[in-house]
Amino acid sequence: MPVILGIESSCDETSASVCVDGNILSNIIANQTIHAAYGGVVPELASRVHQQNIIPAVQQAIINAKVSKNDIDAVAFTRGPGLLGSLLVGVSFAKSFALAKNLPLIEVNHMQAHILAHFIGDHKPKFPFLCLTVSGGHTQIVLVKDYFDMEIIGQTLDDAAGEALDKTSKILGLPYPGGPLIDKYARLGNANAYAFPEPNIPGFDFSFSGLKTAILYFIRDNVAADPQFLEKNMPDICASVEQRVVTILLNKLKKVAEKYNITQLALAGGVSANTGLRQGLTNLCESKGWESFIPKFEYCTDNAAMIAIAGYYKYLNNEFVGQDVAPLARMPF
Template structure:
């Protein structure tokens, strides 16, 4: 029997989770509202909020799991990638807790953890499978051969898809975080009302910087003629932008599936909570005979459940680290 405490602090959510024998018993997330008025995450404010939140968040996770801290066998923590100040808080707490409790430390790669979130609930994907991992900072296609045997076969060469959503929301004067609002408004909009260009990038890599620029210029041009353009067309604008981002993502995913001959397809990361992406993926899956795996919404955004489940599988392998471990702001999955 293995009881793992997971800690996630890579950006602006402080989260703690208890995993017992591969089953999630608690998953507590403390969000930070301090960033809303700035329209984005302020790293210094994020790290300060983590310091305030981490002890009560861990305590709440232990209480909800109905265990005592002395029953914890190991502590898993996000080593990276992420904001260095935020990672330092989680890493420092994990090291101190492990030292005080005389239990091993387990480092977890944040992006691998997003993928391993698929092993929290049934149905679980069988190996190998392809995972489209999409968040505010990353857009990747990963071939997953085993729990920790992952090959990066495609990635963004500039901006991430999540950033394209958030920057578009800012252009449309939507409050932060704007990605979920674009999804909300898109549901009642006409996705064919406005057309935005598709980047011509060879292979399995992505690009979203040009799309962001084209959206900005398009909106500025229309506003110069009609100051109420955004207000009058917000639903159609959101639907059109979302449709283009989703089509870019899934075109590359389809190409990857054809090249690798892999039919088990998964999505992960914050943007995988987007209903447009989920629905379109299921439509393509029906025609391509894919078996699709999509985590619950609570396991798509940053959370400690994915850290504790990754820690559980590392615990089974005896994959521990020493107290001299330091966070890594940049820590990628190996490129194929």
């Protein structure tokens, strides 16, 4: 009955989790509000706040799980990808904790961990399945053949879907973080009010740079004609933008599912918390007679529970690393 301590610090959430025999008993997430004043994550500030948060987060995770430090069998940590300074805090803490307690270390790929979050709880997909992994930095369609046998079938050629939503929120003058606000406004608007273009990208890859440019010009021209345009039409704009991002994502996912004859489709990553995307995947699967898998909200954004569950499966395979391990801002999938 292995007890795994998971550490996540790839961006601006400091998180710690305890997994016992494949069951998540705690998942502490410390958010950083300092970045709101700058309209985005400031890497140097993020790493400094991680230093302040990591010990309290780990301590609380252990307390909530009702275990002791002496019960822990291994320490799993995010090695990458992510912000190097942020990763360094988590990796350094994991190495120190493991060294002090003479425990093995388990490195985890952040993006693979998002996918493995689907193995938390009872409703688990069966191999093989497709996972649409969408965040502020990544947009990928992954064929998941086993816990650590994954193949990227399609990915963004430029910007990520989450980044497109974040940039749109800035253009609209919404405070950071803007993605949840776009989602909130979209629930009140008409998704067919405005037509934004869908890029014609061959194959299964994505592109969101053209959509961002189209949104920028659309808002610039309409605000020039009517300075109150945004104030009067915010819900409809957000709903229309969100719908276009969702259709771009799901149209590609549908094509991949049909080509590979996969009937189990999953969402992962921070943007999987978006209401429109969650409902869109549900509707797609219902129309095709497929099965959908959508994680709980707490496992969508960056969190240590997904690191701990990934670490659990690596522990079963005796996949450990040494104390010479270093963080990787760009980590091979």
